Amino acid sequence: MSAESGISTFRDSGGLWEKYRIEDVATPEGWYLNPALVLDFYNQRRKQLLESKPNAGHYALAELENYFDIHIITQNVDNLHEQACSTNVLHLHGELMKVRSTGPGQEVFDVDINHSEINIGDNCPRGFQLRPHIVWFGEAVPEIERAELLVEQADIFVVIGTSLQVYPAAGLLNNVRANVPVYLIDPHEMPNLPKHVTVIQKGSSEGMKELKSLLIS
Numbered sequence: 001m002s003a004e005s006g007i008s009t010f011r012d013s014g015g016l017w018e019k020y021r022i023e024d025v026a027t028p029e030g031w032y033l034n035p036a037l038v039l040d041f042y043n044q045r046r047k048q049l050l051e052s053k054p055n056a057g058h059y060a061l062a063e064l065e066n067y068f069d070i071h072i073i074t075q076n077v078d079n080l081h082e083q084a085c086s087t088n089v090l091h092l093h094g095e096l097m098k099v100r101s102t103g104p105g106q107e108v109f110d111v112d113i114n115h116s117e118i119n120i121g122d123n124c125p126r127g128f129q130l131r132p133h134i135v136w137f138g139e140a141v142p143e144i145e146r147a148e149l150l151v152e153q154a155d156i157f158v159v160i161g162t163s164l165q166v167y168p169a170a171g172l173l174n175n176v177r178a179n180v181p182v183y184l185i186d187p188h189e190m191p192n193l194p195k196h197v198t199v200i201q202k203g204s205s206e207g208m209k210e211l212k213s214l215l216i217s
Helices: 028-033 035-050 056-066 144-153 169-175 204-216
Strands: 072-074 089-091 094-101 108-110 130-134 157-160 182-185 197-200
Touching: 028 035, 035 094, 035 130, 056 204, 072 144, 089 144, 144 169, 157 204, 182 204, 197 204
Parallel strands: 072 089, 157 182, 182 197
Antiparallel strands: 094 108, 094 130
């Protein structure tokens, strides 16, 4: 969803993820071995986000709130949906502009956009080191049950810009009720999709433009 805004994805060639091993920067083990490297990686991602803006796809989703009760379940950790004024956003994998205490309470704090770097020695008020508020590989996804409930209640289900390969999020398609229209917006080929899925093989901006015309024509 955010690739058109310049946010690096797992599949990007030459992007941030290609320069680092996921095991080193996006797992609890990586954090324990080299927290400074992990903090630096997310500082770079946060800097990239602060230089980015929502794209037309984000704005189209926000505009659909004028016609539908929209709930966004995102794997993205950026805040571009919120910047585009979407009001119901559930972040499955955490949020880049928040940090979390490594102490027992795991309290969550907003990042100051004017001082967005988090380094070793930056502690919560109780003295515990701060870490990115990100769900890393190997960690539980706290919001997945809430996401499943939202999907089970949906009258229309739209998948935008995902490879459908990262679980448990990819499994949400299985929670859609029978006979509920399902749309998939992605410029890449998606083999072995269920027959009831309507594919719009375009990027998020053009794809959302087409979907919007289909839904409110």
